[in-house]
Amino acid sequence: MGNPFVEGRVLSPPSTILVIFGASGDLTGRKLVPGCYNLFKDGYLPESFSIVGVSRTPLSDEAFREKLKDGVTKYSRSGIDEEWWKQFSSRIFYQPLDATKEADFIALRERLQRIGGDTIPNYLYYLAVSPSLFGEIAGKLKGADLIETPGGVRETRLIVEKPFGYDLETAQNLASSLYQSAKEEQLYRIDHYLGKETVQNILVFRFANGLFEPIWNRKYVDHIQISVAEDIGVENRGDYFDKAGIVRDFVQNHVFQMLSLLCIEPPNSLSDAEGIRNEKVKVLKSIKRLTPGLVQKHIVRAQYGKGLIKGLDVPAYRDEKGVAKDSTTETYIAMSLEIDNWRWSGVPIFLRVGKRLSKRISEISVHFKQAPLSLFRGRQVESLEQNVLRIQVQPKEGISLRVNSKPPGPRMRVEPVEMDFSYHSSFGIASPEAYERLLLDAMRGEATLFTRQDEIEEAWKILEPVFDSFEELPLYFYEAGSWGPKEAAELLKPYGVRWARL
Secondary structure: OOOEEEEEEEEEOOOEEEEEEOOOHHHHHHHHHOOOOOOOOHOOOOOOOOEEEOOOOOOOHHHHHHHHHHHHHHHOOOOOOOOHHHHHHHOOOEEEEOOOOHHHHHHHHHHHHHHHHHOEEEEEEEOOOOOHHHHOOOOOOOOOOOOOOOOOOOOOOOOOOOEOOOHHHHHHHHHHHHHHOHHHHHHHEHHHHHHOHHHHHHHOOOOOOOHHHHHHHOEEEEEEEEEEEEOOOOOHHHHHHEEEEEEEHHHHHHHHHHHHHOOOOOOEEEEEOOHHHHHHHHHHHEEOOOOOHHHHHHHHEEEEEEEEEEEEOOOOHHHOOOOOOOOOOOEEEEEEEOOOOOOOOOOOEEEEOOOOOOOOOEEHHHHHHHOOOOOOOOOOOOOOOOOOOEEEEEEEEEEEEEEOOOOOOOOOOOOOEEEEHHHHHHOOOOOOOHHHHHHHHHHHHOOOOEOHHHHHHHHHHHHHHHHHHHHOOEEEEEOOOOOOOHHHHHHHHHOOOOOOOO
C-alpha cells in the first residue's frame, strides 16, 4: 500500500511544489492546506516543499496566507500553533492566473522557477476546478513546458477531482482531453473515500489475518451490505446535484471503489499499485450487468421530502436552493448486485446511499451464513444470529465482529455480542484526514489509492442500463430523518434478509 515508513523512519517524498488551481475555493481552505499543514507538523513533508495557489482573484502572498490561516485554525485536526504556522506559511505563495491566457502560464512557470531556486522540485498540480477546465489547463501547462514527459529531470503529476464524467462517453472524452497533455501514469484521480483509514485497512484486515481470508467467499458469506447515509441535504450544491443525482455523485465512485477493494482477489504484492488496481478492475468487470427488464427488480430510487433532522425542520429536496420544483432527481438509491466469479457467485450485494437520512454513517457489513441450529434442539434456542463483520468508515472509524455467546446463568441461552475496536481507542491517536494520505501518496508517486481510467469506465458501464431505465422506474418519496423509503426493504425480502441496523 505504499508504507511511508522504512525501518521506523519517515520516508519523505522528494522536493515538491504543490500548485493548486482553484485556490480561492472551499476545498483548498477546508481540506488541502490543513492537510498539508498536518503533514508538515508530523514530519512527512520534504525540506524543500512549497504551495502555490492559483486563481483569477488578485491576492498578495500575505493576503492568501492570512485567508488560509482561518481554514487551518478551523479544520486542522491538530489545531494551529503559531510557531508551526509561521514556518509552514513561509512556504505558501500566490499567483493570479486566468486559465484562458497563455501568458499567465508563462508567468506561472517563471514564478515556479524562482521558488524552486537551485533545486529541481517535482511539480504536483491539483486541479480543484470544474472538470470542463481540466483539458484546457493541462494543455496550457503543457504549452508552457510545465508538464514533462515521465522519466525527465522532474516528475510532473496532475490530481483531478471527481466527477470523472457524467456517463461513459463523457468520461472517455474527459480522459482524451487530458491525454493530449499527460500520460495515464501522470494522472491521479482522487476519491477521498480511498484515503480513509478504515478503507485502506480492508486489505490489511483480509490478507494479514489467517482467520478471515479462508472464509472470504461464497461458501461462508451469506450476503454483503454497503450503506452510505448522510443527514445533510444538498447544501449549496443544488445546481450540480440536481443534474447528477446520488448514483453519479456517490455510487459510481465511492461505493464501487469500496466494493472492489472488499472483494478483490489477492494481488501479487500490496506494494504493487498496478497489481491492486488490476484486481479492482477484474471485480468491476465481473459484476452482472442489469438488463433493462431487470432494473426495476434490483433498483429502488427515491427523493426526500420535508422532515426533522436532529429536532430541526428541514425542507423537501424540491424546496432546496438550485433544485427544480418538479425535479425527479434521486437523493436515495438502493441496489442489489452480484459479482459473477468463482469467489462470489451467488452472494447478493446490497447497496444503499441517501441524503437526509436519520444519521451520518458509512458502513460495510459482511454477513456470514448461519450455523446449524440442530445442536440446540430442546434447549429453548429458537434461532441463531448471523455472524456479522462491520467495517465502519465514518464517522467512527473501526471494525466490529458480532458473535454468538452464552450469557451467564443456569439456562442454555444464546445471545449476540460485539467484539470491536476503534482506531482512537486501540492506537491512542486520531486517524489522519483522508486528503493527508492522498496528497502524500501523490507526492511520492504512489498510485494505489487513486482511480485508473479503466476503473472509471467499468463503473460507468455497470450503471449504463440503470440510467437508460430511469424514466421507467418509479420515484418514491421518504421523510427527511427516516431511513429511506419502505420500498427499499421490499428489495431484500426475496433474499430473506433485512437491512442492517446502523
